[in-house]
Amino acid sequence: MSARDAILGAIRAARPTLDRPLPPVPAFDGGAAPPLLAVFRESLTRMGGNLIEPPPSGDPLAPVRERIANAKVVCSTVVEISGNRDIGAVHAPTDLADVDIAIVRAAFAVAETGSVLLCDADLQVNAVAYLAQHLIVLLDPVDIVLNLHHAYRRPELRERHYACFHTGPSATADIEGVLIHGAQGVRSLGVLPLARHADTGATRDHR
Numbered sequence: 001m002s003a004r005d006a007i008l009g010a011i012r013a014a015r016p017t018l019d020r021p022l023p024p025v026p027a028f029d030g031g032a033a034p035p036l037l038a039v040f041r042e043s044l045t046r047m048g049g050n051l052i053e054p055p056p057s058g059d060p061l062a063p064v065r066e067r068i069a070n071a072k073v074v075c076s077t078v079v080e081i082s083g084n085r086d087i088g089a090v091h092a093p094t095d096l097a098d099v100d101i102a103i104v105r106a107a108f109a110v111a112e113t114g115s116v117l118l119c120d121a122d123l124q125v126n127a128v129a130y131l132a133q134h135l136i137v138l139l140d141p142v143d144i145v146l147n148l149h150h151a152y153r154r155p156e157l158r159e160r161h162y163a164c165f166h167t168g169p170s171a172t173a174d175i176e177g178v179l180i181h182g183a184q185g186v187r188s189l190g191v192l193p194l195a196r197h198a199d200t201g202a203t204r205d206h207r
Contacts, residue, residue, distance in 0.1 A: 026149070027153075028147060029146050033146075039111035039146075040114060043114030044114035047167050048168040048171060048189070049114060049188075049191060050188075052064070052136070054193065061194070063192065064192060067136065068101050073101075075099045075103070075132065077122060078103055087124045090128075093127035096125065099133065101135075104128065104136075104137055104138070106122070106138070107143070107156045108139075108143040108144065109144045110146075110147065110165070116137050116191065117156060117163055120160055120163075121160060130186065134187055135169075135188070136191075139192065140195050140196045169181045169185070169189045170182050170186055
């Protein structure tokens with residue numbers, strides 16, 4: 001046994017056995033429930049992102065198709081729309097360095113901060129959300145929670161191997177106080193409210 005193991009063993013043996021439950025943490029959601037999508041839109045815009053408004057009728061993915069129409073490399077991890085870079089064929093994160101637009105789905109979003117939670121199950125390759133020039137996130141409106149107190153109660157933060165709150169596009173203002181987007185990550189972040197498994201008029205778009 002090493003000295004380290006001996007010291008830690010002695011500490012564990014001397015530790016008192018007390019039943020001290022953690023104090024309850026309130027959710028801070030008193031009062032009338034606000035319209036979460038509207039609050040999320042305001043917070044997202046404040047952080048430099050933008051909410052992509054689906055058309056009132058027709059193809060809800062039409063705004064996304066317009067955005068990717070002239071992109072050279074599009075990588076999609078969602079079933080609703082396809083790109084021309086197969087995420088399943090990516091062997092290393094550096095294979096995604098030339099992606100112009102990535103399309104992913106968020107596990108949920110936080111209205112208070114305008115954040116979306118991206119996890120390994122949805123990204124498939126975690127780096128796709130950071131190496132792409134532009135990021136489009138599909139978000140089911142029912143998956144918006146009020147604040148971070150509700151967010152930390154979500155199962156994704158316990159069950160996933162990787163989960164990250166993504167708040168707006170990459171930005172820095174360290175140099176002379178000038179705000180620059182895309183300094184270390186995506187240059188733009190757009191969020192499209194779209195229910196999971198929504199009827200898009202086609203089984204899948206093979207672009």
